[in-house]
Amino acid sequence: MEERYRGAKDPVLRSHYQIVWLISEGKTTSEVMEATGYCRNWIREVARRYNEGGPPALGDRRHSNPGAKDRALLDGEGRLELARALAGRPPDGGMWNSRKVAEWIEARSGRKVSKQRGWEYLRKLGHSPKSPRPRHKNADRREREAFKKGSR
Secondary structure: OHHHHHHOOOHHHHHHHHHHHHHHOOOOHHHHHHHHOOOHHHHHHHHHHHHHHOHHHOOOHHHHOOOHHHHOOOOHHHHHHHHHHHHOOOOOOOOOOHHHHHHHHHHHHOOOOOHHHHHHHHHHOOOOOOOOOOOOOOOOHHHHHHHHHHOO
């Protein structure tokens, strides 16, 4: 188990191997909780999965979630369209952010989309949410320019 733990590249699989390895070493659930940071129920769940199915039962199962493609907001073509849209300016100008991406997906899919899902699609496509740098409402433009010139 120790070799599998140390050799695992996937972080979820690695933590599952660590849990099983510590249990196989005779550690108590409390000790495993302290070492890994996982709760008692999850440690028991990982141990149960390992006992029932061995090493193939461990790891992140979300990747093989049945029906996930059917529930996706955008198919492959839609993601390509969004990537092209993100290369330019949003329809209202400014910068792309999670809200604007969610609105773009809503317009294309006809489904209600939260800002969180907009953020997820931004990240999936390798972008980060942007927002303009804050400016104080009472800031004096001349003082700001003078400060910039003096700080060089």
